[in-house]
Amino acid sequence: MMSGTSYCPNTPxxxxxxxxxxxxxxxxxxxxxxxxxxxxxxxxxxxGMSEFEMLRHFxxxxxxxxxxxxxxxxxxxxxxxxxxxxxxxSGRAEFYTAYTPYxxxxxxGTLQALFEYQTAICRLTGMEVSNASLYDGGTALAEAALxxxxxxxxxxxxxxxxxxxxxxxxVRTYLSGLDVELxxxxxxxxxxxxxxxxxxxxxATAAVxxxxxxxxxxxxxxxxxxxxxxxxGALLVVSAYPVALxxxxxxxAMGADIVVGDGQSLGNPLSFGGPSFGFIATRKGYIRNLPGxxxxxxxxxxGRRGFVLTLQAREQHIKRHKATSNICSNQSxxxxxxxxxxxxxxxxxxxxxxxxxxxxxxYAKSVLGGLSGVEVMxxxxxxxxxxxxxxxxxxxxxxxxxxxxxxxGVPLGPYYPDMGNCLVVTVTEKRTREEIDTFARQLExxxxx
Amino acid sequence: xxxxxxxxxxxxxxxxxxxSDVPAAAGLPAALARSEAALLPEVSELDVVRHFTNLSxxxxxxxxxxxxxxxxxxxxxAKAIEEAAKLFAPFHPMVPLLxxxxxxxxxxxxxxxxxxxxxxxxxxxxxxxxQPLAGxxxxxxGIMLIAAYHKAKGNKKRYVVxxxxxxxxxxxxxxxVGYEIITVPTAPYGDMDLDRYREVMTDEVAAVMMTxxxxxxxxxxxxxxxxxxxxxxxxxxxxxGANLNAILGKVRPGDVGFDVIHVNLHKTFGTPHGGGGPxxxxxxxxxxxxxxxxxPRIVKHDDGSYAVDTAHHRASIGRTAGFFGxxxxxxxxxxxxxxxxxxxxxxxxxxxxxxxxxxxxxxxDVYDLPYDQTCMHECVFSAGRQVKNGxxxxxxxxxxxxxxYHPPTVYFPLIVKEAIMIEPTETESKETLDAFITVMREAxxxxxxxxxxFAEMPKTMPVTRLDExxxxxxQNVSYFGC
Numbered sequence: 001m002m003s004g005t006s007y008c009p010n011t012p013x014x015x016x017x018x019x020x021x022x023x024x025x026x027x028x029x030x031x032x033x034x035x036x037x038x039x040x041x042x043x044x045x046x047x048g049m050s051e052f053e054m055l056r057h058f059x060x061x062x063x064x065x066x067x068x069x070x071x072x073x074x075x076x077x078x079x080x081x082x083x084x085x086x087x088x089x090s091g092r093a094e095f096y097t098a099y100t101p102y103x104x105x106x107x108x109g110t111l112q113a114l115f116e117y118q119t120a121i122c123r124l125t126g127m128e129v130s131n132a133s134l135y136d137g138g139t140a141l142a143e144a145a146l147x148x149x150x151x152x153x154x155x156x157x158x159x160x161x162x163x164x165x166x167x168x169x170x171v172r173t174y175l176s177g178l179d180v181e182l183x184x185x186x187x188x189x190x191x192x193x194x195x196x197x198x199x200x201x202x203x204a205t206a207a208v209x210x211x212x213x214x215x216x217x218x219x220x221x222x223x224x225x226x227x228x229x230x231x232x233g234a235l236l237v238v239s240a241y242p243v244a245l246x247x248x249x250x251x252x253a254m255g256a257d258i259v260v261g262d263g264q265s266l267g268n269p270l271s272f273g274g275p276s277f278g279f280i281a282t283r284k285g286y287i288r289n290l291p292g293x294x295x296x297x298x299x300x301x302x303g304r305r306g307f308v309l310t311l312q313a314r315e316q317h318i319k320r321h322k323a324t325s326n327i328c329s330n331q332s333x334x335x336x337x338x339x340x341x342x343x344x345x346x347x348x349x350x351x352x353x354x355x356x357x358x359x360x361x362x363y364a365k366s367v368l369g370g371l372s373g374v375e376v377m378x379x380x381x382x383x384x385x386x387x388x389x390x391x392x393x394x395x396x397x398x399x400x401x402x403x404x405x406x407x408x409g410v411p412l413g414p415y416y417p418d419m420g421n422c423l424v425v426t427v428t429e430k431r432t433r434e435e436i437d438t439f440a441r442q443l444e445x446x447x448x449x
Numbered sequence: 450x451x452x453x454x455x456x457x458x459x460x461x462x463x464x465x466x467x468x469s470d471v472p473a474a475a476g477l478p479a480a481l482a483r484s485e486a487a488l489l490p491e492v493s494e495l496d497v498v499r500h501f502t503n504l505s506x507x508x509x510x511x512x513x514x515x516x517x518x519x520x521x522x523x524x525x526x527a528k529a530i531e532e533a534a535k536l537f538a539p540f541h542p543m544v545p546l547l548x549x550x551x552x553x554x555x556x557x558x559x560x561x562x563x564x565x566x567x568x569x570x571x572x573x574x575x576x577x578x579x580q581p582l583a584g585x586x587x588x589x590x591g592i593m594l595i596a597a598y599h600k601a602k603g604n605k606k607r608y609v610v611x612x613x614x615x616x617x618x619x620x621x622x623x624x625x626v627g628y629e630i631i632t633v634p635t636a637p638y639g640d641m642d643l644d645r646y647r648e649v650m651t652d653e654v655a656a657v658m659m660t661x662x663x664x665x666x667x668x669x670x671x672x673x674x675x676x677x678x679x680x681x682x683x684x685x686x687x688x689x690g691a692n693l694n695a696i697l698g699k700v701r702p703g704d705v706g707f708d709v710i711h712v713n714l715h716k717t718f719g720t721p722h723g724g725g726g727p728x729x730x731x732x733x734x735x736x737x738x739x740x741x742x743x744x745p746r747i748v749k750h751d752d753g754s755y756a757v758d759t760a761h762h763r764a765s766i767g768r769t770a771g772f773f774g775x776x777x778x779x780x781x782x783x784x785x786x787x788x789x790x791x792x793x794x795x796x797x798x799x800x801x802x803x804x805x806x807x808x809x810x811x812x813x814d815v816y817d818l819p820y821d822q823t824c825m826h827e828c829v830f831s832a833g834r835q836v837k838n839g840x841x842x843x844x845x846x847x848x849x850x851x852x853x854y855h856p857p858t859v860y861f862p863l864i865v866k867e868a869i870m871i872e873p874t875e876t877e878s879k880e881t882l883d884a885f886i887t888v889m890r891e892a893x894x895x896x897x898x899x900x901x902x903f904a905e906m907p908k909t910m911p912v913t914r915l916d917e918x919x920x921x922x923x924q925n926v927s928y929f930g931c
Contacts, residue, residue: 005788007525007719008800009878018807018879024823027799030806031699033668033823038705043698044570048790051529058784062536064556066544075543076771083464085497093512094505097526099855100725105910106850108450109508110724113501116453119928123487129926133726135582138771146625166771169744173767177596177627221480249483262771271534272557273542273772274582275727287924293725296920306912310920316585316621317861321630326621329583329715333723343453343497344464347489352466362474381477399549407544414546414759433470 004048068405070435074385074426075410076137076164077273078265080243081430083344086267090337104308111307114332115295117339124245125259126252127281131292133335134327137239137262138167140278141209142174143291143325144237144258148207150289150324151235155180156204160197161187162214163239165415189387189419192218192380194225201232211239212251216424217385218378219248226255242266244383246354258282267341268334277331277338288314291325353429357384361427364436368425371440373447377422385426387412391447394423400446406439453490453500454928461491507911509855515881519827519858519870520616520664522694522716530719533784534777542772551756558755561773562747564783565731571794572710573703574733579774580743584691586769587711587730588622590743593766594709594734595656595685596626597741601764604683606655612641614665614862619658619689628655635864639820640669652682660689662825664862666805676706685709693717694874695802695826698795708735718782729778740764747773800875801826804882808873811886815893819865827872831865840896842867844903847914848895851907852888
């Protein structure tokens with residue numbers, strides 16, 4: 001008996017019939033177009049196994065991860081509750097085993113869901129148009145930067161140093177081959193004043209790029225920055241944390257021109273960093289400069305409402321090297337999960353979720369900030385993350401607490417060399433008061449040991 | 450169907466959250482607080498369940514319909530791989546980046562690293578990064594690696610060469626990195642025109658991007674020569690892995706002379722397409738490109754443990770995505786590779802190629818076959834004969850929908866007029882193919898006898914043909930255009 005799994009159903013008899021129909025003697029004959037000298041020199045892989053053995057193997061592998069860390073870690077990915085309906089409905093095979101809806105009549109399920117998703121993103125961000133998703137928050141930010149260059153025809157970008165450093169790295173990578181000046185404004189922790197950002201805008205600036213709440217957790221009012229950017233002919237690009245949009249004023253209302261973010265928090269598991277989805281939304285006038293797929297409403301021949309992929313002339317399969325982006329596959333299923341998540345919680349439930357995050361983080365901020373040797377650094381309001389300055393190096397503190405089963409937060413030293421004692425702490429709705437209190441006691445213990 | 454927003458009733462609630470166990474804090478300052486709650490649906494949990502269940506029933510999918518969509522490799526998505534991926538759902542990607550954190554993530558790091566090793570062996574490459582999140586993202590990453598290589602050597606390069614049969618992502622990805630594109634036409638025998646290729650190759654060419662077998666489903670017998678010519682100009686060879694399903698265990702791009710490859714885990718390695726994503730596009734490279742790979746890298750120590758190398762490598766192109774790739778997709782693909790193993794993967798290609806040639810042999814008397822030769826995993830017909838009666842490839846596609854088949858890819862590759870591109874994949878049985886062949890032959894017959902009948906198709910779907918011009922003109926992409 002052959003070990004391993006095969007999903008190939010043809011029987012030996014059927015294979016013989018098929019070869020006869022083709023007019024060849026063997027399957028090997030079908031590979032004759034490949035010159036003999038080009039055949040694989042090696043294919044050294046283990047033999048296969050049944051699904052039962054594979055799952056046992058994978059359970060052992062998953063068991064090598066720490067199973068019971070109490071997490072106060074964010075940094076772009078967040079540990080949120082996921083209503084059970086999200087898994088059940090996105091697990092419908094008609095959704096997850098379908099392909100891109102190029103044939104609209106037999107893909108209305110995906111198309112309508114993505115139209116509803118685009119609507120939800122517009123309403124959350126306060127913008128007019130959204131695409132059907134990008135890869136993740138960081139690549140969405142890079143696409144927004146490129147889009148701003150296209151819209152304005154300019155070649156200079158100003159980015160706030162308080163934007164997630166991992167996302168800034170992605171922006172730098174995306175821009176590296178292009179003739180673009182990227183000006184990074186170093187942040188001053190505790191002084192959430194955008195004066196230095198405003199001062200950096202000039203007549204050559206395509207966009208100023210900020211994050212709200214920023215990497216340190218601070219929530220800012222960017223209305224004045226938007227006004228000054230617009231006065232100089234530049235755009236305001238805002239990277240937003242979607243859960244915060246249940247409580248914090250929308251970027252659209254603050255004057256943003258392009259809004260992006262990572263949708264992981266909306267119904268997608270942490271899954272070691274992916275898949276999640278990136279969202280991007282903008283003003284109607286910029287729709288032709290959006291990257292990626294867009295779903296549009298139309299009618300069929302009987303006048304019934306239906307949905308199609310629209311404005312495809314922007315995309316790579318039509319425009320090739322002149323496309324607005326090279327993106328083809330997006331994160332459709334993750335966007336669907338986001339929509340189901342938002343629908344299941346609904347208008348009031350989503351606002352409550354945001355409020356719960358805010359209240360828990362405020363409680364944690366007061367408890368942790370009250371410890372001796374700990375100072376809260378944020379100079380303005382925060383949402384569900386905040387930055388502490390510790391009496392010890394934050395790397396040491398985090399390493400010490402990990403051994404006690406607590407992931408205390410993201411130490412800033414690796415990203416901001418002069419902030420080695422600082423720690424960004426995240427508190428989502430999943431953390432209990434008891435866990436926060438325990439964390440405080442353990443932090444105190446490590447700080448004063 | 451009604452939109453979820455149209456089912457909304459003010460005050461209706463869905464899923465409830467846990468009660469708060471902390472004091473209510475003072476709110477945000479007025480300037481920062483949202484002035485009006487976002488207009489999300491106000492529906493019950495059952496409303497949500499019915500709505501999305503009924504929406505799903507308006508889709509064709511691999512689990513419900515044969516889906517011979519060329520260039521997309523719509524094979525069966527094993528259910529066991531879904532269970533495998535769920536085992537890794539709770540793990541946070543920042544943990545191994547924390548000081549001392551990698552020992553808490555050995556399972557995830559190990560999986561990513563071992564997947565990379567398996568892909569390196571399958572493709573004949575020296576090292577693999579799993580960071581790219583889709584095929585096109587892998588292409589962009591690969592071209593950035595090539596740009597970094599040339600920059601380090603002081604090479605002055607301006608162009609990337611692609612054949613005209615290439616996927617649109619190839620030139621689009623090269624353009625993202627700042628290169629100009631040179632397109633080489635296809636010769637009458639179905640491969641890139643070698644004479645024209647030699648003409649365009651200069652020392653200013655940075656890379657040549659090839660899909661092999663190409664989008665006509667043909668294996669280019671001159672591929673080695675094409676690689677050699679490129680290397681003579683210190684141009685690197687990029688392998689678009691979209692069609693890797695045809696050659697598993699048969700050919701390794703690295704052995705042939707390719708320097709960079711991306712692999713579409715959602716095509717070749719059986720992970721579901723999700724209605725358009727998520728995909729995953731790991732990139733494999735030869736030794737000379739290893740120093741430029743994206744940060745951070747997962748490394749294996751001599752003691753068998755894994756770690757994240759967070760050092761900023763001077764030569765690295767930097768970070769191309771948030772963390773270590775679309776990990777959930779990677780876990781599914783690794784589960785697939787683990788189950789099939791060496792022999793299973795070879796069987797994949799053999800049966801995929803057999804199925805494609807079988808369909809080709811049974812349809813070429815009724816549809817034009819512009820490149821009539823043994824194909825690999827897919828074959829490309831033209832509806833040219835049917836067009837004479839006014840029946841186009843799109844009409845045949847709509848006919849197929851009414852008969853319960855997802856249509857093949859139509860109008861791609863662009864170099865075949867009225868293209869009908871069929872990729873059956875290895876997971877379909879002869880009975881399924883025979884039934885499809887019968888229906889395709891019926892379409893050809895109907896095109897002869899009653900071509901006007903196609904105009905009204907499809908008739909059996911929730912909607913008939915949709916007005917795409919109107920969608921593009923009105924640009925209504927959000928309910929009530931909020």
